[in-house]
Amino acid sequence: MHTKRIGKLGRIVLPKDILDRFQLDNGDQIDISFNETQIIIEPHRQTYVCAITGKVSSEAVKIGEAWISKEGIKKLIEYMDQ
Template structure:
């Protein structure tokens, strides 16, 4: 558990290890929602931006909650073939 103080502007610093875990980088967008008991912060997945390349593309495929372009798939294919 991480405890953080809220500033008078309403800002909260998110621990670096959580940012890394969820692959949230500087200038990324996040969604802020809530339910009855919690504030929920999620990385914003724009359906026009490839999760691998970070580039805008019109030909994206959805995998789970993320979108990947053909170029992104080629990068994944190349990197996974090097691992095996």
């Protein structure tokens, strides 16, 4: 456990070993949430809703205004081959 002091602007510095463990670097985004007893800090991982499958995916490509996952692309190719 690390004990840190909150600065005047409400800032804390995350220890290097934590940054390394979660592969965080200067400028990376984090998500901060809370429940009744904890403050939760997590690495931000972008997610996308596939326009074809409707499923949430962490990997997708943008075509026009739509995000399409690898699974969605496979389904699209199968549809085109019919």
